Amino acid sequence: MPKYRVPFSKGARMSSYIPIKSKNPSMLGRAASCIAGILLCAPERAGAQKENAMKHPLPLLTLSAALLLSPLAAAAQDPPADKNKTIVFVCLHGSVKSQMAAAHFNRIARERGLPYTAVSRGIQIASSVPTRIRDGLTLDGLAPTDDIPRELTAIEANGATKLVAFDAVPDARKGVSEVTYWSDVPPATKDYEAARDAIIRHIDGLVPSLASRASDQETLRGVVAGMDERNDKITVRLPSSGNDDTSDFKVQDGLIFNAIRYGDQIAITVETINGAKTITRLEKE
Numbered sequence: 001m002p003k004y005r006v007p008f009s010k011g012a013r014m015s016s017y018i019p020i021k022s023k024n025p026s027m028l029g030r031a032a033s034c035i036a037g038i039l040l041c042a043p044e045r046a047g048a049q050k051e052n053a054m055k056h057p058l059p060l061l062t063l064s065a066a067l068l069l070s071p072l073a074a075a076a077q078d079p080p081a082d083k084n085k086t087i088v089f090v091c092l093h094g095s096v097k098s099q100m101a102a103a104h105f106n107r108i109a110r111e112r113g114l115p116y117t118a119v120s121r122g123i124q125i126a127s128s129v130p131t132r133i134r135d136g137l138t139l140d141g142l143a144p145t146d147d148i149p150r151e152l153t154a155i156e157a158n159g160a161t162k163l164v165a166f167d168a169v170p171d172a173r174k175g176v177s178e179v180t181y182w183s184d185v186p187p188a189t190k191d192y193e194a195a196r197d198a199i200i201r202h203i204d205g206l207v208p209s210l211a212s213r214a215s216d217q218e219t220l221r222g223v224v225a226g227m228d229e230r231n232d233k234i235t236v237r238l239p240s241s242g243n244d245d246t247s248d249f250k251v252q253d254g255l256i257f258n259a260i261r262y263g264d265q266i267a268i269t270v271e272t273i274n275g276a277k278t279i280t281r282l283e284k285e
């Protein structure tokens with residue numbers, strides 16, 4: 001979970017890190033201001049009020065948690081997709097082409113032993129998957145990935161290996177991800193077979209690059225030795241044969257800089273993207 005620094009009052013000696021899942025700056029600002037103000041107002045009072053506040057912190061902490069969780073609850077319901085393992089297919093209603101693509105991709109991935117799972121997402125989601133699409137998938141020996149279509153979030157888009165869309169994806173939904181459009185697929189509710197065949201051709205063209213990408217990945221462990229946010233670069237000290245060597249890695253998601261600090265022990269998944277060793281997954285240990 002990304003963490004954002006919430007400074008204490010001017011005379012304070014330290015700051016705190018509070019986990020906030022939203023990327024909305026205005027929401028973060030309001031949440032941070034409220035929490036910081038509540039946590040700090042009691043210590044700034046003198047005498048008995050200060051002593052009483054420090055002896056009984058529970059009301060303050062409870063109120064802080066409520067302010068943090070209530071406006072961000074929706075974001076918390078949609079955790080990021082598992083990086084390097086998830087392909088996100090998107091169509092307007094999340095109930096037709098994206099369901100077909102996810103179901104057929106998962107079948108092909110299983111058959112070819114690929115470590116990827118596809119999900120279906122929508123922009124203006126429908127209430128259900130049309131009967132025509134369910135029947136078509138059933139005849140193919142498959143089923144929709146969701147009984148109820150789900151909405152795409154920027155958090156999930158940022159965590160995906162690949163974001164593929166059949167309809168336009170708003171900037172607010174795609175986050176920092178690049179979108180690959182398969183716009184030549186015909187309407188599936190009118191001709192399921194033609195749409196299915198076009199989708200499978202696209203999947204067959206995508207699979208080789210995903211297979212190569214999976215084989216190029218490596219997991220490394222080390223210590224954060226430097227951060228260059230301007231150039232999207234992190235320096236990691238990697239223990240090697242008893243010697244400490246440092247290596248520079250590019251990052252895909254700038255939120256990583258909010259989640260780590262100098263000296264943190266981390267595990268990273270690295271692959272070569274556009275000629276540069278790039279961190280596609282990071283976990284603190």
